Amino acid sequence: MNELLSKLNNEQREAVEHINxxxxxxAGAGSGKTRVLTTRIAYMIGKKGIAPWNILAITFTxxxxxxxxxxxETLVGADANDMWVRTFHSACVRILRRDIERLGYDKNFNIxxxxxQKSLVKECLKELGFEEKQFPPKSVMSEISFAKDNLLTPxxxxxxxxxxxRKKELARLYALYQKKLKTANDLDFDDLIMLTVKxxxxxxxxxEFYRNKFRYILVDEYQDTNKxxxxxxxxxxxxxxxxxxxxxxxxxxxKFRGADITNILDFEKAFPECRTIRLEQNYRSTQNILDxxxxxxxxxxxxxxxxxxxxKGKGKNISVYKAQNEHDEASFIANTMSAxxxxxxxxxxxxxxxRANASSRALEEVFMRKxxxxxxxxxxxxxxxxxxxxxxxxxxxxxxxxxDISLKRIINTPSRKIGKVTLDKIAAAAEREGTSLxxxxxxxxxxxxxxVADFYDLIITLQEFAKDNKIxxxxxxxxxxxxxxxxxxxxxxxxxxxxxxxxxINGAANYEEANEDASFEExxxxxxxxxxxxxxxEDLQAAIFMTMHSAKGLEFPxxxxxxxxxxxxPSMMSMASSEDLEExxxxxxxxxxxxxxxxYITCAKSRMLYGKTSGYKSSRFLDEIxxxxxxxxxxxxxxxESWVPKTSTFNPYxxxxxxxxxxxxxxxxxxxxxxxxxxxxxxxxxxxxxxIISATPVGNDVHYEIAFESVGTKNLLGLYAKLEKA
DNA sequence: CTCAGCTAGATTTTT
DNA sequence: TCTAGCTGAG
Numbered sequence: 001m002n003e004l005l006s007k008l009n010n011e012q013r014e015a016v017e018h019i020n021x022x023x024x025x026x027a028g029a030g031s032g033k034t035r036v037l038t039t040r041i042a043y044m045i046g047k048k049g050i051a052p053w054n055i056l057a058i059t060f061t062x063x064x065x066x067x068x069x070x071x072x073e074t075l076v077g078a079d080a081n082d083m084w085v086r087t088f089h090s091a092c093v094r095i096l097r098r099d100i101e102r103l104g105y106d107k108n109f110n111i112x113x114x115x116x117q118k119s120l121v122k123e124c125l126k127e128l129g130f131e132e133k134q135f136p137p138k139s140v141m142s143e144i145s146f147a148k149d150n151l152l153t154p155x156x157x158x159x160x161x162x163x164x165x166r167k168k169e170l171a172r173l174y175a176l177y178q179k180k181l182k183t184a185n186d187l188d189f190d191d192l193i194m195l196t197v198k199x200x201x202x203x204x205x206x207x208e209f210y211r212n213k214f215r216y217i218l219v220d221e222y223q224d225t226n227k228x229x230x231x232x233x234x235x236x237x238x239x240x241x242x243x244x245x246x247x248x249x250x251x252x253x254x255k256f257r258g259a260d261i262t263n264i265l266d267f268e269k270a271f272p273e274c275r276t277i278r279l280e281q282n283y284r285s286t287q288n289i290l291d292x293x294x295x296x297x298x299x300x301x302x303x304x305x306x307x308x309x310x311x312k313g314k315g316k317n318i319s320v321y322k323a324q325n326e327h328d329e330a331s332f333i334a335n336t337m338s339a340x341x342x343x344x345x346x347x348x349x350x351x352x353x354x355r356a357n358a359s360s361r362a363l364e365e366v367f368m369r370k371x372x373x374x375x376x377x378x379x380x381x382x383x384x385x386x387x388x389x390x391x392x393x394x395x396x397x398x399x400x401x402x403x404d405i406s407l408k409r410i411i412n413t414p415s416r417k418i419g420k421v422t423l424d425k426i427a428a429a430a431e432r433e434g435t436s437l438x439x440x441x442x443x444x445x446x447x448x449x450x451x452v453a454d455f456y457d458l459i460i461t462l463q464e465f466a467k468d469n470k471i472x473x474x475x476x477x478x479x480x481x482x483x484x485x486x487x488x489x490x491x492x493x494x495x496x497x498x499x500x501x502x503x504x505i506n507g508a509a510n511y512e513e514a515n516e517d518a519s520f521e522e523x524x525x526x527x528x529x530x531x532x533x534x535x536x537x538e539d540l541q542a543a544i545f546m547t548m549h550s551a552k553g554l555e556f557p558x559x560x561x562x563x564x565x566x567x568x569x570p571s572m573m574s575m576a577s578s579e580d581l582e583e584x585x586x587x588x589x590x591x592x593x594x595x596x597x598x599x600y601i602t603c604a605k606s607r608m609l610y611g612k613t614s615g616y617k618s619s620r621f622l623d624e625i626x627x628x629x630x631x632x633x634x635x636x637x638x639x640x641e642s643w644v645p646k647t648s649t650f651n652p653y654x655x656x657x658x659x660x661x662x663x664x665x666x667x668x669x670x671x672x673x674x675x676x677x678x679x680x681x682x683x684x685x686x687x688x689x690x691x692i693i694s695a696t697p698v699g700n701d702v703h704y705e706i707a708f709e710s711v712g713t714k715n716l717l718g719l720y721a722k723l724e725k726a
Numbered sequence: 727c728t729c730a731g732c733t734a735g736a737t738t739t740t741t
Numbered sequence: 742t743c744t745a746g747c748t749g750a751g
Contacts, residue, residue, distance in 0.1 A: 060740065089741045113741080189741045224740090257739060356737050358743095381739095412727090419727050529741055549738050571737055587738080610736065611742035 001047050004039055004075070008032075015277045016040045018244075019048055019216070022237075022274035024267050025246040028308045029293070029593035030284030030555065033246055037220060038068060040244070041083070042075035044216060052082035056214035056236070059087055060221050062530050064553075068220070084214070088229050089189060090529050092196040096187075097525075099206050103199055105182070108521070110396050111528035112186045115389060116405045117141055124176045130169065143167075144174050148190035149226040149258040151197060154178055184404045184436065193228040200235050211239045222247030222267075226258040234270060241271065249304050250297050253549060253587045255580075265304065282308045282593075284555050286315025288629050289599050293592040296624045300582045308593070316598055318625065320564075320632040322618065323604040326359075328635060330366040332602060333560050337543055338372055340558060340598075347373050349557040350543045353591050355569040358609075359562060360545045367543070377546035383530070387488065387497045388504055392527060394478045398462050399524055402436040414487030416451050426452070458482065471523050472508035479505070548591040559595035564603040565616035588621045605636045682725060 005013055015025045015036050027033035041057065044050040059065045065085050073080040084091060093111070101107055112120075121137045121144075147157045158171035181188065187195065200207045217237045219225070222245035225233070237243035245267060252261040268274055282290055290308040297303070323329035337350055352363060360376050367374045382388060390413055393406035400406075412418045425448065430440035438459065445453045458481060466474050479485050479501055488497050511523055548561070563569050569588070574580035592599065603618040676682055680692050 062741085087741070111741085114739095192741080254739075256737080257741095358736080361743095415727085417727070421727090547738065573737060583738095608742075 001043065004042065008036070008039065009281055011277050011279050011281070012036050012039075015244075015279070016043050018275055018277070019044055019050075020242055022241055022267075022271035023244040024264075024271075024274050024276045025244065025279060026276065026304055026306060027246050027248055027279040028282060028306050029248065029251060029590070030282040031279035031308070032281075032283055033220075033248075033279065034068070034071070036279070037218060037246060038071040038075060040218070041068075041072045041080075045076050045079055045083075050216060052076075052079045053084075054213065054215040055083045055218070056091070056216070057083065057085040057218045058091060058220065058233070059085070060224055062087055062090075064220060065090075087529065088225075088232070089192050090525070092192040092232075093525050093529065095196050095210065096192065096199065099199055099203070100195065102203050102206070103195060105187075105195070106185045108185065108400060110184075110186050110400045110403050110406075111192065111525065112181075112188050112405060113383075113389075113528065114141070114189075115384070116186075116409075117188050119408070120177060120180055120405060121173070124173050124180065128169075128172060128176060130173070135169070135173070140170065140173055143170050144177060145190050145258065147174060148188075148194045149228050151194055151228050151231060183402070185400055185402045186405060190228070193226075193232060197228055197232050197235065200232070207235065210236055215240050216242045217244070219243070219245045220247075223249050223252035223261060223264045224254050224259045225263045226260050227263070230260070230263045241273075243271070248306075249302075250300070250306065250586055250589050251552065253552065253583060253590060255583050261302065265302065278306055280306055280308055282310045284596055285310065285593060286312050286597060288315050288317060289592060289595050292318055292599070292625045292629050293589050295626055296585060296592065296621055297589040299624055300585050302579075302582060317631045318599045318601060318629055320622065320630050321600065321602045322632065322634045322636050323602055324606065324636055325604050325613075326362040326607040327366065329562055329602045329604045330362045332635070333363065333562065333600070334366045334370050334372055336560075336600065338370070345558060346541060347543045348541050350560070351551065351554075351556040351558070351594070352543065352545045352560045352562055353548045353551050353594065354545070354561075354563050355548060355571055355587070356563075357547060359568075363545055363562070373542035375540065375542045375544050377544060377550050382500070382503070383527075385497070385500055387484075387500055390484065391475065391478060391501060391504055394462070394482055394484075395475065395524060395527075397438065397459060398466050398474075398478070399520060401438045401459075401463075404430075404437045407437045410482075411455060414483050416455055418451050418455065422448060422452060466520055471512055471518075471520055472505055474520070475505045475508045548587050551594050552590050555594055555596055557596045558598045558600075559591070560600040560602065561591050562602045563607075564601050564619040564622055565607070566619055567614075567616060568607070568609075569619055570621070585621065601630075676725070680725070 005016065008016060009032075012032055012035070015023065016039050019040075025033070025036065027036070037057070041055065044055065045052055057065075057068060059068060065087055069080060069083075069085040072083070072085070084094075086094070096105075096109070097107060100109065118137050118141060121140050122132070125132060125135055125137065125140070147154075152160060154171055154175035157174060158168065161167035162171060181191070200210065214236055217233065219233055224247070233243065233245075245264070247264050249261060249264050252259060252264070255261065268276060285293075285308075287310055290310055294307055321329070321332050323332055333352060337347065340350065341347055354360065357378070360378075364374070364376065383392070390410055393409040396403050396406040397410070408423070411423065426437050426440055426444075429444050430437050433440055433443065435443075438456070441448065441452055441456045445456050462474070462478060462481065465477050469477070484501070485498070488501070508523065511518065511526065515522070544556075567575070570581055570584035574584045601622065603622065604616060606613055606615050676692050678692050681689065682692060683689050
């Protein structure tokens with residue numbers, strides 16, 4: 001134990017040894033936060049004799065939870081298993097499974113994900129006669145989520161915001177949505193937190209039980225908590241007050257999904273007797289990199305203030321490359337990487353970080369062409385894949401026959417010739433009987449046709465199968481018996497999809513091995529709460545591309561940050577409010593501090609975005625990095641003054657077509673050999689004869705507006721329209 | 727019921 | 742420009 005402590009610096013050691021009473025650890029990037037947390041737990045158990053079952057450690061991701069548990073286990077051994085190391089959501093599921101009946105819910109609830117949420121919202125919109133244009137499902141979802149994050153029931157939400165006409169309608173939607181969830185015995189992610197808080201609020205004995213159990217609480221990534229999560233923690237720790245929260249206000253980058261930075265900023269107000277410790281010594285990066293990060297982040301107002309330092313030395317300067325366009329930018333990155341690789345660096349030591357996933361395209365093109373190994377940490381995650389979600393929907397329906405959302409998803413996938421008409425009939429029957437869709441089918445199946453009856457029997461058979469077979473066998477059985485395997489064979493992406501389902505089956509088998517006595521129910525909870533298979537294989541010899549958000553918590557010897565342009569980063573959408581801009585700056589701080597040794601920053605004078613080429617000014621964040629830390633290479637050709645608008649507060653601006661250069665751009669597409677002018681008569685393969693109203697050159701193509709004799713006016717592109725002279 | 731064709735919209739993402 | 746998701750014709 002003493003040996004463990006001796007590996008820590010003074011601040012770290014203090015954070016480990018301060019066990020009683022509230023503690024706020026402001027842990028800068030790369031300051032050994034995880035080491036502090038795990039050592040602290042080991043210290044509590046090994047030195048202070050605190051029982052593992054009295055400890056609750058909360059993280060945000062399963063990955064972090066697993067890592068923490070593993071590391072504690074190597075320190076203290078099997079004792080670690082008696083400790084709760086869980087994500088917020090999985091801790092809440094466990095609490096709710098025990099006592100949710102107190103809130104009038106069924107113990108056997110299912111957890112739905114955002115995709116199901118969306119279809120449910122759409123249903124509610126339809127039922128209340130709202131237009132999706134007026135209430136986009138996405139924004140309805142985030143409003144409901146906002147309400148739940150703030151612990152507001154539909155009624156409370158209406159009271160609070162009902163004066164606003166739109167919000168009044170949203171409250172109705174929220175109420176209906178909630179009613180539907182409850183009938184289907186489903187909870188969404190936000191319910192898990194909100195209902196747990198409600199449970200503890202309304203049931204003194206339950207609260208007592210957990211307060212007594214969790215005498216020591218640790219929370220990781222505290223800057224990412226929302227109001228409901230914070231409330232939960234405060235409730236649990238409110239009595240014994242042995243609460244240690246670890247976080248970095250400068251790395252709060254999840255406001256858009258409800259994270260409330262004031263939780264960490266006001267922690268000292270909520271717990272006035274708290275001890276605050278700053279971890280500012282960085283063990284990751286060179287001083288130049290840290291200076292860049294420090295100088296950027298110091299421009300934010302809403303922060304506690306920290307200054308990272310290292311004893312590693314200054315290291316290399318930051319290389320900045322100003323590219324002509326995104327292709328040039330990508331080529332620079334590719335060429336630099338291949339040079340570094342010749343110098344003995346491994347591609348797996350290198351990462352490219354960008355603000356938005358769309359930026360990976362230009363990079364991929366170039367890397368593919370130059371045959372440099374790369375991987376994209378993509379937006380589409382394993383459990384979001386259609387085939388996986390379909391399989392899970394079957395499993396959910398098998399587990400919970402009332403799960404209408406899942407039933408609707410798969411009743412006709414693969415096709416069983418059960419369409420909208422039949423489904424409406426079933427829904428009407430269910431409505432009449434006040435029951436769920438599957439149960440309605442059960443009572444009326446003779447009247448609904450053979451297809452529906454077969455589907456019903458299929459689910460019942462699988463339910464039986466689930467009772468006395470292993471989970472992996474059940475998943476396999478579902479794959480076979482539902483016809484899904486055969487269905488995939490007809491798909492052009494068949495092989496990949498089949499592999500994904502097999503991966504799911506393997507995953508189930510692994511789960512059985514790791515949790516011998518695990519039930520089907522537990523497996524399903526695990527499925528619902530796990531975000532992705534943590535299959536980011538660090539040993540693979542390839543450079544990795546990812547968003548700055550996904551890079552949080554990771555580090556690489558060599559980092560390229562691309563798209564350092566006003567409007568790209570900071571993102572256009574953030575430029576209206578200073579709060580959002582500060583969040584962008586925190587993202588920048590996160591991105592810079594991912595680098596251990598070498599940092600490259602690139603921007604481009606012009607880029608194609610959404611099919612339009614615009615000019616860009618380099619990011620304001622670049623101006624915030626001291627000149628002396630940077631070596632700048634400018635590959636932008638000198639151009640006449642008129643090129644850049646003099647009063648260029650408005651960015652990005654449209655580039656005059658004439659000044660576009662084709663430098664290192666991909667070969668232009670073949671220009672259509674026939675072009676037409678306004679007034680000419682043309683013939684289209686499908687639309688027949690028409691007259692050209694206007695012809696506008698767009699890049700190397702021409703955009704035509706054509707009035708056809710039979711189908712009216714259409715907008716067509718010359719390259720694709722295959723027009724003939726009439 | 728299905729599938730082709732068109733339109734609108736397009737940060738960031740965990741659970 | 743790309744693509745997901747809706748609409749209307751078969």
